[in-house]
Amino acid sequence: MPRKLALITGASSGIGETFARKLAARGYALLLVARREDRLQRLASELPDAEALAADLSTSSGISKVENAIASSPGLELLVNNAGFGTLGRFWQAPLAGQQQMLDVHITAIMRLTHAALRGMTERGRGAVISVSSVAGFNQSAGNVMYCSSKAWINSFTLGLDLELRGLNSPVRVQALCPGFTVTEFHDTLGVNPNLIPRWLWMTADDVVEDSLRGLDRGDVIVVPGWKYKAIVAGMRFLPMSALRRIQKLRRDRRV
């Protein structure tokens, strides 16, 4: 029986690193993917059974490297599509290269890695894929167009896969994890001062990942960690579109 393996993208910091520590505690062997190999190696050395795989998921060759690792891992039980980042500025004013990279990491990489993983998982009749989305996937905001729309794609993609899997009575599960503001390196990398965001909105990566893994045990397809964000998302989903658009327009000029 091959060892039970989890592959985590974006494992060099934040939510991905937290997934690595919590999954190691649940007895998973780990394959840790990101660009910063030194960080991955350091984390791997702290965990009982972990390996680093350096790959840039904004490139086709980087994605191929991880696809190959998935294809040669018969014990793969969990894929965590977590790598991601934000950009600043109005869509047409921000450099196109950054928007394209976001599309490649948030959409192309997730599509290709999930395709590679589900082939084996559905044949073996076991396994799961968690894709880290965001509460932003339920919303639109000026200055954040590609981020919100790429995260909305993750939610829709995951809900569609869930229909296909449940339609076949497959035990394989998929989850879109939709956190709100989480204390990680995300906002530093983006160049946004985290102090501008009200304190009560922040969650820890530990709480976010704990909710995700509890949701996985229950088979939840959309997981929004924290009661405050559950209430915000419920409001966004059930408000009439006209009311939501009025609220979004109030925020517009503060973001860009």
Ligand SMILES: NC(=O)c1ccc[n+]([C@@H]2O[C@H](COP(=O)([O-])OP(=O)(O)OC[C@H]3O[C@@H](n4cnc5c(N)ncnc54)[C@H](OP(=O)(O)O)[C@@H]3O)[C@@H](O)[C@H]2O)c1
């Ligand atoms: N923090 C929040 O408030 C928040 C809220 C909602 C959703 N999220 C989502 O949570 C996920 C994890 O972000 P985080 O908050 O943990 O931020 P983080 O600490 O900045 O981690 C981002 C991870 O993604 C990896 N990554 C970025 N670009 C990559 C690329 N081209 N190829 C491979 N790996 C890449 C980074 O590794 P390298 O730089 O080493 O490649 C890093 O490990 C993202 O999908 C983000 O959109 C975050």
